[in-house]
Amino acid sequence: MANEQDLTPYQQIMLAKGEALDGYASLESSLALLFSILLSVSQESAYSIFYRIAAAKSRRAILEDLFSQSSFTRYKPGFDSIMKAVGQLDNERNQVAHWHTTIGTPIGANPEKIKGIAIRNPTRPISSDPGTSALTSVDLARFRDECRYWSAILSMFIAVVSPAFPRELRPPDADTWPDKFLRPIDNPYRPAPAKKSRRKNTRRKVPPRSLGR
Numbered sequence: 001m002a003n004e005q006d007l008t009p010y011q012q013i014m015l016a017k018g019e020a021l022d023g024y025a026s027l028e029s030s031l032a033l034l035f036s037i038l039l040s041v042s043q044e045s046a047y048s049i050f051y052r053i054a055a056a057k058s059r060r061a062i063l064e065d066l067f068s069q070s071s072f073t074r075y076k077p078g079f080d081s082i083m084k085a086v087g088q089l090d091n092e093r094n095q096v097a098h099w100h101t102t103i104g105t106p107i108g109a110n111p112e113k114i115k116g117i118a119i120r121n122p123t124r125p126i127s128s129d130p131g132t133s134a135l136t137s138v139d140l141a142r143f144r145d146e147c148r149y150w151s152a153i154l155s156m157f158i159a160v161v162s163p164a165f166p167r168e169l170r171p172p173d174a175d176t177w178p179d180k181f182l183r184p185i186d187n188p189y190r191p192a193p194a195k196k197s198r199r200k201n202t203r204r205k206v207p208p209r210s211l212g213r
Contacts, residue, residue, distance in 0.1 A: 013101060016140040017119060020096045023147035027089065030154035031059065037162045038066035056090035072161045077180025082157065085150050085187055094144055095121070095135060146189040157181060 007015065036046030051061050060083055067079055099119040120134045135143075159165045160178050186192075 002066055006175075010101065013137050013140070016137040016173035017096060020140040020144045023151075024089065024093050024096070027086065027147040027151040027154070030151045031063065031086065032157070034154060034158055035063060036065070036088070037158060038063065038070055054108065056093070059089070060087060070161075075160065075181040076155070077184045078157065081185035081187070082150060082153060085146075088190070089143070089150065095119075096140065099135065142189060149189065153185065200203060
């Protein structure tokens with residue numbers, strides 16, 4: 001098998017795109033397993049339903065409704081963090097799947113941003129800012145890794161809420177996992193913006209002058 005360095009730029013980004021979609025498929029599979037647990041049906045039955053729900057937003061809404069009716073609601077802070085991240089990845093998945101591959105630096109584009117090849121939004125002009133209308137191999141690798149990260153978090157969550165999860169498959173630190181979902185989970189791929197400190201107004205207030213005649 002050829003090294004990635006031996007691939008052409010086109011082959012490299014197509015490989016990155018395939019790995020990105022495979023990462024999303026892993027996340028999707030974890031969501032389907034969670035669906036079966038919340039619905040209390042076999043995986044086969046759950047998957048037959050879950051994968052026929054085309055709209056990702058509808059899938060999330062159904063999972064949220066089922067969770068609210070479950071006995072696991074004490075883990076809502078962690079569950080909400082997962083659903084927030086999944087929603088962001090669902091939106092980006094459409095870009096990864098449907099944007100077109102562009103070879104070469106488009107006219108007017110910053111070559112340092114686009115690195116010669118990217119997948120681009122077909123509805124945007126070819127000369128538009130690639131920072132908002134293109135994804136490079138670096139962007140695709142980040143998407144892949146973030147999908148795999150949240151798929152692993154979901155596996156941890158499933159192990160916590162499912163009594164049927166095989167105990168022999170639990171790692172040694174599994175007993176500490178429930179505490180992790182009692183609070184929001186940080187997303188290392190999307191750090192929260194630093195809060196701006198409000199500066200107090202130190203100017204001395206001057207009382208209004210009375211209007212004398």
